[in-house]
Amino acid sequence: MRLSKQEFIRYGVLIAIFLVLLVYPAQIFNIFNVLYSAAFPLIIGAALAYCINLLSSSLEKWFWPKAKNKWAVGFRRPAALLVALCLIVSIIAWVMRLVLPQFITAISGFFSSLPDVINQFNKWLNNSNQASAITSQLQTTKIDWNTIQAKLMKFISTGLTGVFSSTISIFGSLSKGLFNFILAFTFAIYIVSGKERIASNLNRVMNAFVSPKIIKKTHYFLKITDKAFSSFITGQVIEAFILGTLCALGMWIFKFPNALSIGALVGITALVPMIGAWIGGGVGFVLIAVTSPLQGVLFVVYIIVLQQLESNLIYPRVVGGSIGLPGILVLVAITVGGGLAGIVGMLIGVPIMATIYQLIKNATLKKELPDKKIPTQK
Numbered sequence: 001m002r003l004s005k006q007e008f009i010r011y012g013v014l015i016a017i018f019l020v021l022l023v024y025p026a027q028i029f030n031i032f033n034v035l036y037s038a039a040f041p042l043i044i045g046a047a048l049a050y051c052i053n054l055l056s057s058s059l060e061k062w063f064w065p066k067a068k069n070k071w072a073v074g075f076r077r078p079a080a081l082l083v084a085l086c087l088i089v090s091i092i093a094w095v096m097r098l099v100l101p102q103f104i105t106a107i108s109g110f111f112s113s114l115p116d117v118i119n120q121f122n123k124w125l126n127n128s129n130q131a132s133a134i135t136s137q138l139q140t141t142k143i144d145w146n147t148i149q150a151k152l153m154k155f156i157s158t159g160l161t162g163v164f165s166s167t168i169s170i171f172g173s174l175s176k177g178l179f180n181f182i183l184a185f186t187f188a189i190y191i192v193s194g195k196e197r198i199a200s201n202l203n204r205v206m207n208a209f210v211s212p213k214i215i216k217k218t219h220y221f222l223k224i225t226d227k228a229f230s231s232f233i234t235g236q237v238i239e240a241f242i243l244g245t246l247c248a249l250g251m252w253i254f255k256f257p258n259a260l261s262i263g264a265l266v267g268i269t270a271l272v273p274m275i276g277a278w279i280g281g282g283v284g285f286v287l288i289a290v291t292s293p294l295q296g297v298l299f300v301v302y303i304i305v306l307q308q309l310e311s312n313l314i315y316p317r318v319v320g321g322s323i324g325l326p327g328i329l330v331l332v333a334i335t336v337g338g339g340l341a342g343i344v345g346m347l348i349g350v351p352i353m354a355t356i357y358q359l360i361k362n363a364t365l366k367k368e369l370p371d372k373k374i375p376t377q378k
Contacts, residue, residue, distance in 0.1 A: 235322030
């Protein structure tokens with residue numbers, strides 16, 4: 001079979017790329033690492049824009065949808081975007097306002113009670129025969145105080161140097177993180193406010209350089225992917241609300257302190273699949289244990305039972321049902337995604353699995369029913 005000139009060039013380029021990847025894998029990997037680090041704020045901004053757009057698009061349908069005035073139509077998106085951002089910031093601020101004062105009060109109470117604990121320990125040392133024996137043994141033991149002093153001074157000087165270096169490193173990391181956040185947020189606002197214009201420009205480029213068949217397949221793939229990710233985010237928010245409500249309600253029934261603040265925190269952290277509730281539960285344990293260690297232990301037992309209920313019953317049904325994915329595949333996606341990419345893998349593993357599942361399902365139905373139109377999503 002004789003190859004055309006275009007096919008010859010295409011196969012030649014593919015072979016060249018394969019040989020470069022085979023000969024210089026480390027260098028190619030380093031190049032991708034550099035590009036990923038440089039584009040990381042933009043990637044975060046794009047993800048943030050997608051999440052903000054879900055809420056903003058819903059709000060746009062509420063703001064004078066039948067208006068034909070040019071001013072009203074032009075003001076609709078900025079108003080919806082501003083309200084969406086205010087809602088997100090208000091929810092986060094409300095949870096922080098509930099949790100932070102309780103956390104500060106609990107830690108302050110712990111340190112205020114620390115002198116009493118030290119005094120009780122001193123009384124035990126003075127009144128205990130075993131403590132007297134330990135003191136007598138220390139008095140008869142020959143201790144080289146000069147050596148201890150030299151080692152202590154060396155340790156202090158090394159520690160101060162390490163603290164200074166760590167302070168500079170932490171300050172640099174915070175500054176870089178703040179800059180990246182501002183850049184990502186600005187990029188997200190730009191994408192949401194001009195999404196139609198950006199999509200139109202991308203379509204023009206694709207129409208100019210890509211065949212209609214590939215364009216059609218790309219749009220089909222993006223439509224299914226968008227449906228999977230938007231349904232996942234919606235289901236995740238619903239699941240987090242259910243879990244936070246159950247946590248606060250159960251704590252109120254069992255008379256645990258700070259039920260509302262801990263329940264709200266567990267609900268917010270539950271936005272991270274599977275492990276998020278454990279993070280909120282850990283903070284809740286600290287808040288309870290500093291005042292009542294026994295209640296803190298009982299709270300851990302309660303949160304373990306609630307987490308098992310959430311992981312095996314609520315999460316697969318709510319999130320899996322919202323994206324049309326069987327519960328067993330939800331657990332598989334979270335396990336594999338977490339093993340490959342940690343928390344990020346857990347976040348995107350479920351919608352990626354849902355996309356693959358729907359593509360395979362549609363392809364199978366198309367083979368079985370070739371004459372019928374297959375919907376992109378059940």
